[in-house]
Amino acid sequence: MKKNAKAEKILDVALLLLKNEGDYGVTMRKVAALADMSLSNVQYYYKTKDALLKSMADRYFQSCLEQIKKIDTIQSDDCWKLEIEKLLRGFLVHGLEVTDMCRLFREYWAISTRNQAIDEHIKQYYREMVVILSDKLRPVAQSEQGLAKAVSVIIPFSEGYSITALAMPEDINSITSILQSLVVNLLQEQ
Amino acid sequence: MKKNAKAEKILDVALLLLKNEGDYGVTMRKVAALADMSLSNVQYYYKTKDALLKSMADRYFQSCLEQIKKIDTIQSDDCWKLEIEKLLRGFLVHGLEVTDMCRLFREYWAISTRNQAIDEHIKQYYREMVVILSDKLRPVAQSEQGLAKAVSVIIPFSEGYSITALAMPEDINSITSILQSLVVNLLQEQ
DNA sequence: TCACAACTAGGTCACTCGACCTAGTTTTGT
């Protein structure tokens, strides 16, 4: 049994609560009950609720970035445009069903409007996402300028699509195709 | 003094609280205090908290749609592409600063993941937004197909941009320009 | 004028919350 196993389990359970019941739904007592330990025990690992919320955000945004890093870099071979489409589809698929990731981000977007620290976390997350995604696309980009434009289109669109997708008249295939040709054009910009 | 003046004031105050403190921040007592009336008085107009939250959502999404309806229809004159740009800028400007509208939508996006009724409200809102925006753009659309694609791009992008704008490398002018030429192309699709 | 509905105010109830306190038990380092 790892030393930090309980502290990790508390974070797991707390994120589960955040996902299902929102930030005010995360109470020390509920966390304790779901983690199958006493209230005082939770409070031993996280002295205050703020400390718990901070640790949750630290770990969650970190894990999300690591997930993005796992995406394959687009290689400059003869089917790179197809690879772009696959990459875009991977982002847009969050619009079809509300995934755990979607739920947590929606909570954090809301919290960020009333919590300076979370707001900074999210901004930093998207800044790092820009860097990571740029690295993935750089091999097929004709200019840094075009690359910057491409990521500045992909990221906002995929976030917005995760919210609005089910209400749009065009389906994901059509949208992916439109976005793909736009991104390809931007990447080919001199 | 209108008959419903108090009921309306309660909704005003409650939306203010929702914006600033989230859904759990809306308590009957806080609403009463801010509306300068007694707790029982608030509870007279809205028997339960659920009833209050429902009325808030009903009125808010309604008012948002009416705001969108006020946007000028794009006329098919010789400067329609410039009008498109102006329209897009109006949407994207929500990315530069977190407006009241942004804050409330972020709250509702989060609430919708755990509240069926709000989820339906939001879906319906975006569906109506599709219709309204389509009407604005139809005069310059070469086909219904292209029109559907255009709105299916504009709406998700503007929502996502309101969240991510400040972390993107490209500024609003560059983004607006990219989106404008994309939308113009889609509208000219046969 | 009078009855009835609309409205207002103050209070109580059981419940939940984060923070704190105290007293044990286990583990660790020397």
Added chain:
DNA sequence: ACAAAACTAGGTCGAGTGACCTAGTTGTGA
């Protein structure tokens, strides 16, 4: 072996919460 640190458990406290109750006051229509 033993002291200190790490950990666990149970209890209490004041502050809020939504729902509910009762008793007044004002307004309106017949």
